[in-house]
Amino acid sequence: MAEVTQLIHHYLRHNKRFPHVLCPGCGHGIVLGSLVRSVHQLGLTKDEVVIVAGIGCSGRIAVYVDFNTVHTTHGRALTFATGIKMANPKLKVIVVMGDGDALSIGGNHFLHAARRNIGLTALILNNNIYGMTGGQTSSTTPESSYSTTSPFGQQEQSFDIVKLAKAAGAPYVARSTVLHVKLLDRVITTALERPGFNLVEALTPCHTQYGRKNKFKTTVDMYKWYKKNAIPIDAYQKLPEAEQALRTPIGIISEETRPSLEERYAMMKSRLEGAKS
Amino acid sequence: MKTPQEIQRFELRLSGLGGQGILTLGKVLGAGLALEEGYYVAQTQSYGPEARGGASRSDLVISSHPISYPKPEQLDLLVALSQEACNQYYRNLKNGGFLLVDDSLVKQTPTNIYWGLPFTTLAKDKLGIAQAANMVLLGALAHLVPFILPRAMKKGLETSLSPRFLESNLKAFQLGLTQAKKKYPDVGTQWTSS
Amino acid sequence: MCAMHGCRPAFRVAGFMATDLFNACSAVMTKKKESAEVSIYPDWCKGCGICVAFCPGHVLELGPDGKARAIQGIECRNCGFCEYHCPDFAIVVKTKRSTAKKEVDHAHEG
Amino acid sequence: MPMKVKKNQRKEERAIFALGNEAVVEGALLAGCSFFAGYPITPSTEIAEIMADRLPRIPEGVFIQMEDEIASMGAIIGASLAGRKSMTATSGPGFSLMQEHIGYACMTEAPLVIVNVMRGGPSTGLPTSPAQGDVQQARWGTHGDHSIIVLSASDVQECLDMTVQAFNLSEKYRSPVILLLDEITAHTREKIHIPNKDTFEIFSRIKPSMPPEWFVPYEESMRGVPPMPALGEGYRFHVTGLTHDVNGYPTSRPEEVQKLMQRLFRKIDQFFYDIQIVEETACDDAEVLVIAYGCVARSAHLAVLQARDLGIKAGLLKLKTLFPFPRPAVEKLIRQCRTVIVPEMNMGQMSREVKRVNNGHSQVRTLNRIDGQIITPAEILKQLQKA
Known part of the structure; x- marks a missing residue:
């Protein structure tokens, strides 16, 4: 087993001070580990990987890994990534975003990146809350749960990220939790391999800001909640509807293949080139 | 490049309705004068919301010397292809300025001194394409305005148009030129108004 | 049956077959009965307790300093759960080779 | 739509009868721009339209229409980091939307060009009429204290010349450069000369020459402008909008913050005579x-x-x-x-x-x-x- 951590250490920036800034029990570190293992498994070099991150706790993980890392503005990571990918399609561009980042302030960019099918791996670290700014409601905060800006319970319906991504046209949509690390490794690896816009939603607990206010005594309780409620998609589909409402399906939610924007663009350019000569 | 005729500052307005090809005409005329004849030309146009049928306008300031101020202040020549345009812009015409109208569309001119040719009717009847009215107008201008040279305009059309459209456009141009010559055989060879 | 910590390949969670859950186990099922040793970097450990709560062999505990440590005398089953799930990259599980002496860095175990 | 291209009597030059907006495109392409991201807005739209036609025809050229002006700025910063000379064009309301990312470009020293064709404001204002109301916004629009280069042009030939200048200055000083036009300049057609590429200077960003392990991304130097590698060239470092130390890592230590901010001002201020064009x-x-x-x-x-x-x-x-x-x-x-x-x-x-x-x-x-x-x-x- 020792190779797992050693492997991760190989990809960390050792001139950055560890431990990282994230809270005890925060799942973001687990996602980072998963991401590193996926990159390693595919044999990608450090130089060809670009991590583009937004603002928030998720945005902070970019600085710790020894890839090309770009820590952008709140909600706009996908726009930077689009520019990078179109400018140099050879790069493997991974976009790390939080739920508030990707779906509240950046919701429009998210929809359009999925629609254009630009070749990115979008990794949304969904902790159902604005962690870094102190636990305000995000667009994925579940109905009736509490936050500093919903002291009497959230009255609005929340986004289902995978459904949204699928509807917007993302060809590969998957979800896992940080407890289901092997699944997470697998879906991230697949997402990195595939062409086009591939979305992985990682459910990751925020005890500090979300759990505390919503009857989770400890971080571990939140992991236990995942253990109980995250159900593989196949099993989930067999559940009666009333049961489904209480559970969260994980696994590959949808998978199809469409040529990515940069491939289509290159094809268009070669057509123009052909017409000229 | 020496310009065919010394011009201090000549202000021309093409006006009418959207869809009459006024903006295209402005570009073609401006390009011909600037690139083929060597004049300094500043061409501006009205940018309303994009819709056909609304008012349309293209202005050209033409000079043998660099143009400081690109917009017309007092027109030397107003071309009106609609009654509204004629009414609206006639007051911008300078004293002694010229008015050219499509007399199949402009029935009431504010003055008795004007040039009139039925560009739209000519295009429709003789060529079968109402949209060619702007090229008929260009042909007429090439006769009526001494420094707009028919040869240069034709050359301009040849370089800017694809061969597919060239023939019909040149035909329209020639029609305008001939008709203008027939109706107004005695226009001056030098521009005298300014 | 997983030799390491007694879990069955098809793990039952909330009454449903959940093969993906704890998949970490299946990876080590092939490595039969190699005993292993858990090392923890106390400087990196934040004491979240995930490893302690989920270790199938109950090998780990939180020490008086709030950091995780291995309990002496309990055999690690080398399932790797703690290593995969440590958010702070603070845990290393090392396979003990029969010939190797027990000179793994114990200093970290607090 | 470019009107026409004609060989003039001076063989090395082309003369065209073009809009100010067209001249901007010609200037950008001459200067080496190969990436445009934008969102249509009157009176700057022709720039995007002509770019959409021209860029796919040149090697490496990329045009992309984004979902809004915020995204357009994000995309051109990304492209700039990936080594491209990139630009966008907009007008009043769009320029307001770009402000956050203009600050990001200042902080991360991403060279790029933003053309703002000014129209009447505030708000939707007078979409098709000229104004010069964005002058102070161009200088101070983004939040926080910063140094920036703002240029303007008054006729069509200048649109071309100043676009070339804008790219040169942005590459030289690793700074966003804003080119302010107005509706009249952008929408006037005049004859312009397109100079031959080898008749004037084209500046491109300086790349690091040391081995990657010695590379310090934001090292102090006399010029104050650090060399800039493209993403994927082997110089892996962290790019962030946070105040950062010389290695690019976020810092809030006063002495490091002070040093960074002073360099960002100094790199433009000390070369004032090069930037001042009157x-x-x-x-x-x-x-x-x-x-x-x-x-x-x-x-x-x-x-x-x-x-x-x-x-x-x-x-x-x-x-x-x-x-x-x-x-x-x-x-x-x-x-x-x-x-x-x-x-x-x-x-x-x-x-x-x-x-x-x-x-x-x-x-x-x-x-x-x-x-x-x-x-x-x-x-x-x-x-x-x-x-």
Whole structure:
């Protein structure tokens, strides 16, 4: 087993001070580990990987890994990534975003990146809350749960990220939790391999800001909640509807293949080139 | 490049309705004068919301010397292809300025001194394409305005148009030129108004 | 049956077959009965307790300093759960080779 | 739509009859721009339209229409980090949306060009009418203290020339450069000469030459402009909008923050003479000075010539660099003239700068118009006669 951590250490920036800034029990570190293992498994070099991150706790993980890392503005990571990918399609561009980042302030960019099918791996670290700014409601905060800006319970319906991504046209949509690390490794690896816009939603607990206010005594309780409620998609589909409402399906939610924007663009350019000569 | 005729500052307005090809005409005329004849030309146009049928306008300031101020202040020549345009812009015409109208569309001119040719009717009847009215107008201008040279305009059309459209456009141009010559055989060879 | 910590390949969670859950186990099922040793970097450990709560062999505990440590005398089953799930990259599980002496860095175990 | 291309009598040049917006595209392509991301907005739309037609035809050229102006800025910053010369074009409301990312480009020192074709505002304002209301926004639009380069152009040939300048300055100083046009300049067609590529200087960002392990991404140097590798070239480092240390990692230590911020100012300020571009007309013996920029400078030019005919010793200082404010050029003429007239199509955004520099030397008069109409030569002449 020792190779797992050693492997991760190989990809960390050792001139950055560890431990990282994230809270005890925060799942973001687990996602980072998963991401590193996926990159390693595919044999990608450090130089060809670009991590583009937004603002928030998720945005902070970019600085710790020894890839090309770009820590952008709140909600706009996908726009930077689009520019990078179109400018140099050879790069493997991974976009790390939080739920508030990707779906509240950046919701429009998210929809359009999925629609254009630009070749990115979008990794949304969904902790159902604005962690870094102190636990305000995000667009994925579940109905009736509490936050500093919903002291009497959230009255609005929340986004289902995978459904949204699928509807917007993302060809590969998957979800896992940080407890289901092997699944997470697998879906991230697949997402990195595939062409086009591939979305992985990682459910990751925020005890500090979300759990505390919503009857989770400890971080571990939140992991236990995942253990109980995250159900593989196949099993989930067999559940009666009333049961489904209480559970969260994980696994590959949808998978199809469409040529990515940069491939289509290159094809268009070669057509123009052909017409000229 | 020496310009065919010394011009201090000549202000021309093409006006009418959207869809009459006024903006295209402005570009073609401006390009011909600037690139083929060597004049300094500043061409501006009205940018309303994009819709056909609304008012349309293209202005050209033409000079043998660099143009400081690109917009017309007092027109030397107003071309009106609609009654509204004629009414609206006639007051911008300078004293002694010229008015050219499509007399199949402009029935009431504010003055008795004007040039009139039925560009739209000519295009429709003789060529079968109402949209060619702007090229008929260009042909007429090439006769009526001494420094707009028919040869240069034709050359301009040849370089800017694809061969597919060239023939019909040149035909329209020639029609305008001939008709203008027939109706107004005695226009001056030098521009005298300014 | 997983030799390491007694879990069955098809793990039952909330009454449903959940093969993906704890998949970490299946990876080590092939490595039969190699005993292993858990090392923890106390400087990196934040004491979240995930490893302690989920270790199938109950090998780990939180020490008086709030950091995780291995309990002496309990055999690690080398399932790797703690290593995969440590958010702070603070845990290393090392396979003990029969010939190797027990000179793994114990200093970290607090 | 480019009107036509014709070989002129000077063989190395092409002459075309083009819109200001078209000239911007020609200038950008000459300067080596290969990436455009934008969102259509009047009166800048032709730039995007022509780019959409031209860029796919050149090697490596990329055009992408984004979902909004925020995304457009994000995309061109990304492309710039990936090694491209990139640009976007917009107008009033879109420019407002871009402000956050302009700050990001300043902080991360991403070279890029933003063309803002000014129209009447605030808000939706006068979409098809000219104005010069974004001058101070271009300087101070993004939050936080920052240094930035703002240029302007007043005729179609200048649109081409200043776009080339904008790219050169942005690459040289690793800074976003804003080119301010107005509806009149952008929508006037004139004959322009497109120079041959080897007849003028094209500057491209300096890349690091040391081995990657020695590379310090934001190292202090005399020039203050660190070399810039493209993503994927082997120099892995962290790019962030947070204040960062020389290695690129976020820092809030006062001494490191201070050092970074001072360098960001110094790298532009110390090369002031390279950035300051102005044009003088009849200034040698002028007693009355007009300071103007953009389309108003054309009216002012005619007014000054007319005033000279009337025996008034008038001169024109046309500003092509608006910021950093060309203080030396303005100061010199202010000392010589008794009256300075600043005509502009806003309520006095540039005259504030002139007054600041004037410091009581001469009388500064403003001539403002905010009704969507250009200030005419007659209006300026009237002021010159009164002065």
